[in-house]
Amino acid sequence: MQLNFRGLPALVTGAGKGIGRDTAKALHALGAKVVAVSRTDADLVSLSKECPGIQTVCVDLGDWDATERALGNVGPVDLLVNNAAVAPLQPFLEVTKEVFDRSFDVNLRAVIQVSQIVARGLIARGAPGAIVNISSQASQRAITNHSVYCSTKGAMDMLTRVMALELGPHKIRVNAVNPTVVMTPMAQANWSDPQKAKAMLDRIPLGRFAEVENVVDVILFLLSDRSSMTTGSTVPVDGGFLAT
Template structure:
């Protein structure tokens, strides 16, 4: 997808690995100035070597105070990708307070906080903007041992709509992408049982999981003016899973 983001500044959370990392690389290649946010310094160092000129912010988004300190003065942002997330498998009856809190702090609360920071800046500058929340197909279907993760993504669906409704008058669009299993490090962990992964893949009409590139292309589309009349929506990148 050939899109031009020259003159725009983008912030991507969870930028160290997987979908976030490739999103940074694609935005950088498309002319955007990119702020890459990750809690892992080594990932940001290697990413900066691949994408000279990007800005790096190392922070654990599960820490509200640290996030406010590191991103409160981030400056003008035109495009935001809320990608940071944790998937911490536990059977429902064994979910601990620590797992529950960590899941909601990173997967949902940080989306509130970072989006507030960015959207306030857009409104103060009087400029339009686009926000993309990286969700999952498990916002709509369940997945074994991921009750907390599924819950955070289900809540993100309504948050995306609420943000779109309230920010729309300021010309700020908010959408989500909802992929099936993507074979990143996180995706491999949740599908590490080969027989289960085979059966799950067979339930997809296209008989495959999603590639990182598939998700990144959908993110870029929603960030761009190609989706200028799209807000409060979600793009399913699920190989047809929800149709089956």
């Protein structure tokens, strides 16, 4: 399947590492005009060197006012990937206000804010668009020590459906991708214990964690016209985890 995003403006959050970085690179390679957003300037500098032409914005999306200043006038955006996330893990009885607030600020509130900015611009221009939210299998299954993270992703799935409902009449499609563990730096930190990893792998029929490219391929499909009748969906990339 050949995809072509030539000339289309795209914005990717959490583009410094992992899924976001590879998504930004793939969109750039397919001709999109990419704006890459990350809170880590060094990651954006290395991305710019790797992919000359990508525009970078350094901002902590957990800060509402800073995000508004950084992205409020970002220019026309047709394609949006809400990938930025944090995943500090705590047992339920040890959850702190700081972890709760930070997780919901980045994983959910920032998705609302950035999507509002992009959707308002699309509506003002009368242009169609596509938004992909990066959720998780953790939105639909309980995982030990993930009470806050699971909650943010469960909320993201429902947010995706409501966004699709309200933005559909404006020809803006909204979908979510729900991966299993993807061996990004964040996942490696949380799943480096072989015993913990085995317990998860035993629940995945295909018997392996996802590669970043497995997720990026689905993101690209959902951004493309090849998925023009798909909106409000949550698409597992989980090796069958949610089927068990």
